Amino acid sequence: MKYLVTGTAGFIGFHVVQKLIERGEEVVGLDVINDYYDINLKFSRLEHHGIAKENIETGVLISSSKHPNYRFLKLDLIDKDSLMGLFERERFDVVINLAAQAGVRYSLTHPEVYVHSNITGFLNILEACRFYPVKHLVYASSSSVYGANEKMPFSTSDSVDHPISLYAASKKSNELMAHTYSHLFGIPTTGLRFFTVYGPWGRPDMALFLFTEAILKGEPIQVFNYGQMKRDFTYIDDIVEGILKVADRPASPNPNFDSQNPDPGSSKVPYKIYNIGNSSPVLLMDYIHAVEKGLGKEAKMDLLPLQPGDVPASHADVEDLVRDTGYKPATPIEEGVKAFTDWYLSYYKK
Structure with a gap:
């Protein structure tokens, strides 16, 4: 099988490539390598897979x-002509689209970037899959689409019509666009609503990274909603297992789909949405205590109110993902956080 994985200088994409390589698949990785966060970390991820920084040139395929x-x-996915040329030459079997402008808070100040990357870029992926058909398109959505929903756990059968950030709105748009292409052109598409992913090689803008950095410096960490946040923290290895189990099982029409009472997570066309999370929400304070234990150092805390665009809690209903694929997240928080802090101390030589 030949895979295209986009966003491979990013956190999740890096780990997906690692697992596909180990499986012996043929893989093309793609990334624009933007400066949303430290590009040196992105280059280090690429180097880990045998892609040297000095060899990288826009539009040129490099062998590991x-x-x-x-x-x-x-x-850049916005470069439609080059993307189409890539699809025409390579004829991919499966596309795993993880490239996106991430971050809820960044979308409050840089909204245009989200339209550029998450909407126009994704449209170009859909167009490429239309003209150079693939067996399956798997793409990253987000738990943020649940927005103002308060019913827990979040289910793909729930309406997600009330996003509270442009990032969330861009991810919901991806699901709507994918359904349109599944309907019009028969492209099997599966969207994955990720719930807070963490682990080694993680993103510097995420809480775990920020907490670890501040604690080691003896600086206070910012604890929003006065520590009363709950998150469905999910370890990266469990996420990757779920992604690949889904990728191996192309979306198919739901034979029981009722057009009079439609299920938002499936369709009469080859389209499916899954939550992908741990399904065991953890109190933010407990997460912080796991970081303290991993580092052997106590955190100083600034307790702050809930931030605009954030939700106080997330909890994934993953019953259909478990039923359909056998997905089974198995990494306890303390074990996963310890793996991250060990990596951080090694990578930054602390």
Whole structure:
């Protein structure tokens, strides 16, 4: 099988490529390598897979020096002509689209970036899959689409018509666009609503990274909603397992779909939405205590109110993902956080 994985200089994409390489699949990775956060970390992820920084050139496929079945391309999804050329040459079997402008708070100050990357870029992916058909398109959505919903756990059968950030709105738009292309052109599409992902090689803008950095410096950490946040923290290895189980099982029409009472998470066309999380929400304070334990150092805390665009709690209903694929998240918080803090101390030589 030949896979295109976008966002491979990013956190989740990096780990997905690692697992596909280990499986012996043929993989092309793609990333624009933007400066939303430290690009040196992005280059380090690429280097880990045998892609040297000095060899990277926009629009040029580079072969890995470590893995003969892996190649990398620096490309912006907004460059439709180059993307179409790539699809025409490579004829991918499966596309896993993880490239996106991430971050809820950043969308409050840079809304245009989200339209550029998450909407126009995703449209170009859909167009490429239309003209150069694939067996399956799997793409990243987000738990943020649940927005103002308060019924727990969040279910893909729930309405998600009340996003509270442009990031969330852009991710819901991806689901709507994917359904349209599944309906019009028969492209099997599966959207994955990720719930707070953490682990080694994680994103510097995420809480775990920020907490670890501040605690080691002896600086106070910002604890929003006065520590009363709950998050469905999900370890990266469990997330990757779920992504690949889904990728191996192309979306199919729901034979029981009722057009009079439609289920938002499925369709009469080859379209499916899954939550992908741990399904065991953790209090933010307990998460912080796990970081303290991993570092052997106590945190100083600034207790702050809930931030605009944030939700106080998240909890994934993953029953259909478990039923359909056998997905089973198995990493306890203390174990996962310890894996991250060990990586952080090693990577930054603390």
